[in-house]
Amino acid sequence: MTIASLLEPVTGQPGPAHLVHAQDWMQGRTLYGGASALVAYTMAARAFPGLPPLRAGQVAFVAPVGETIELSAEIVRQGRNVTQVRSEIRCEGKVALSAFWLFAQGREPNAVRPADPPESWPGPPENNAVVTHDFAPSFVANNFELRFGQAKGTEHGATVRRWARLTEQHDLDPVSKLVLMGDVMPPGAMRAMQRTGPISSINWSFNVLDPESRSREGWYLAENASQHADAGYSSERLRMWDADGRQVLDGIQCVAVFG
Structure with missing residues (x-):
C-alpha cells in the first residue's frame, strides 16, 4: 500500500x-x-x-x-x-x-544562525548496520528501513536515534515527508523505563527548518530524547537531520509512560 x-x-x-x-x-x-x-x-x-x-x-x-x-x-x-x-x-x-x-512566506533574513550539527555524528547511513524489526510496531516493518544512528557500546542516556527512510517509491512533497517521518522513533524515555509498559504520544509541536529538504536517497537521522521523565510522563525533544548533517526539523512532545 x-x-x-x-x-x-x-x-x-x-x-x-x-x-x-x-x-x-x-x-x-x-x-x-x-x-x-x-x-x-x-x-x-x-x-x-x-x-x-x-x-x-x-x-x-x-x-x-x-x-x-x-x-x-x-x-x-x-x-x-x-x-x-x-x-x-x-x-x-x-x-x-x-x-x-x-x-x-520566506523573507529577507535579518538573523542568520545555522542549526548546530548533531553531537556524535554516526556517519552516513550506508556506514551503519541495518536495524531488524523484531520488536518494532508493524507500521515500521511495513513502511520504513532503519539503520543504527548511535555507536554500539556507548552510553546513550535516554536518547533513541536511528537513520530512517520510507521503503516505497513515492511522490510526497518534502514537507509531507517530514510530517510523516518526524514521529517515527519511539520516545527516549523507553531507555529510562524501569519496567516494560505501553508508551503513548499526547502531543507534538515542531518547526520545519527546511521546507524544501530532499535528503540523499531519502535518508533522515531521527532522534527522540527524553529531557525529563516522572509521574508517568516524559518531555521529549524530537529532531531530524538530512544525510549531510543539516537539521531539518526541531520539535517537542509530551509522552504518557504507562506500566
Missing part, C-alpha cells in the same frame, strides 16, 4: 472520509502519529491550495484515529506573509486529533 493510497480519500472537502488503506499504518488501535498528523496536514493543504510553505505545526493526539473519520479545516487568520490553519480529525463524532498549522 502506498502513502498516496492512504491520503487519496483526503480531498480537502469537509465531511466524512474512509481511510481504506489505513491498516498498514496502524500502531495498536490508532493510526501511527506521523500518519494521522499527515492526514490532518493534507486536509489543510488541499482545503486551501496555494498556501505558502509550512513552517510549524502543533498536533494534539486526543483519541485513537481509525479508518472511518470526519475531516475539517478552517483558516484562523491570513496575513500578508503568514496564514494559520486549524484542521481536525473526528472519530465517532468526537475530536481524535486537533492540529494548528503555520504557513509562511
